[in-house]
Amino acid sequence: MPLKSRIRFPDPEPNSNEFTLGKMSPKFQKLVGKHVLVIGGTSGMGYAVAEASLALGAHVTLSSSNQSRIDEKVKTLQQGYPASKIQGFVCDLSRSSLKQDIEELFSKVGKLDHIVFTATEPPKMLTYDEITLEYWRDAGQMRLFAPFFVAQVGSKYLNPGPESSIVLTTGTSSEKPIAGWPVVASYAASLKGLTRNLALDLKPIRVNIVSPGFVETELWDHQPEEARKGLFEWIKTVTALEKIGYPDEIAEAFLWLMKDTNVTGSVAETNSGMKLV
Template identity: 30%
Template sequence: MTQLPSRPHTSLGGSSLVGRTVVLIGGGSGIGLRVAHHAVAAGAHVVLGGRTEDRLARAADELGGGDAVRWRTVDVTDEESLAALFAEVDRVDHLFTTAATYRVGPLRELDARDAESPFTSKFWGQYHAVRHAAPKLSGDASVVLMAGAAGARPPGPAPAYAACNAAIEGLGRGLAVELAPVRVNVVSPGTVDGHLWAGRPAADRDAAFAQYERDTVLHRTGTEDEIAHAVLFLFTNGYTTGSTLYPDGGYTFR
């Protein structure tokens, strides 16, 4: 019988988050906060970043406070702000950035600044977050970038936004090569019934949800916890890198 080469033992459950440092920029609300809840429950230490001090303080209280949770205000469009955040962190084991502010719309309607805003905030914000985190990344760290299903299947006339999400998927593949053995992956969710849509007019929300439910295989919107579970998988699966995961109910291949 041929002897197979031995390999390091890993559990089927992936690597543990116990004692690990998870930096969540945008962790004060929405998907980032749900990731924080799961990470803390799994024994991680979380560092929350965001622009709103009150929101971060409330999130920290919601997570139980104590030594497991720290927070600092940060603006992903301000490199000095990002540098200050990571200067206070000794080690980064996992990084996930959801913080972004942008406008979407048709080519003929958006002015140049609004059209560029997804790239300014969502693409370059994540790029610079990874760049400033890089010196602190542990040898087996992971980075999860936030894109969106619109990069693979644009839902309507918003070409710059679709292009930004596609570019983030490409950035993830490029960073996976450059930063190895640090793992870099991308999560590209579909429409999620959560914090982002809760702040929009009800008529717009209802119309968007109805259209998405018609267009997707599972005929429903997603939840923030479902996206958070995908992020935790990418944090802990030690053999996944350079991949894009679509927790979108089957929207992108319909």
């Protein structure tokens, strides 16, 4: 099932971002001219954040593990936002050379105002008795180790001060357990603790995190169609709004955390009321 894009911005005029800026007071144009790096920016929530940032006047760099996907998404965004600078670089966060690869990425990207981390991988569905120490270690690479080193290395490339930010991504499983997900839930909860600590370690750069519930993205495409449909129907029964989230909705939480220079060490929740049911 292809990702359903729900972002509906007006078509831009050639070589102009005027429609996005209008006559707003400059104090509300907080992303105009800013450089935003989205790691995991070629699909799902990350791509929605990239497009939304461009619509608000930012310049964007995408990063993911697949060069052809980066090229495709950069080309698409350039067609929609010809006046903005848009580029992309490969960084495979699954390799043992994790920190070195992240350092190489930032050396190519250069100075930044915001770093958004949405990269993830589909959870491997193991039974409780099948979970091993090796599985724990592998699961932590993308979910905890990579976000830490992105913050550690990337903070050196951010312009100093509270106008700059790092926004990480966790999930509702950090607070509402899901049977069979003890490893995923543990790392999701750990990311919240990491965010609060980084907010102190990297101050005055701001560090925050978005905690979405289930979101309809390509993350679920590895499942057979019937299983995916069953999952989405089940989600409707465990959320107060009886719906699954969409990437453009979740992107609004990232935009808030980038623009609000008074928020740090905080969690932005957007989960269809999943914690209420």
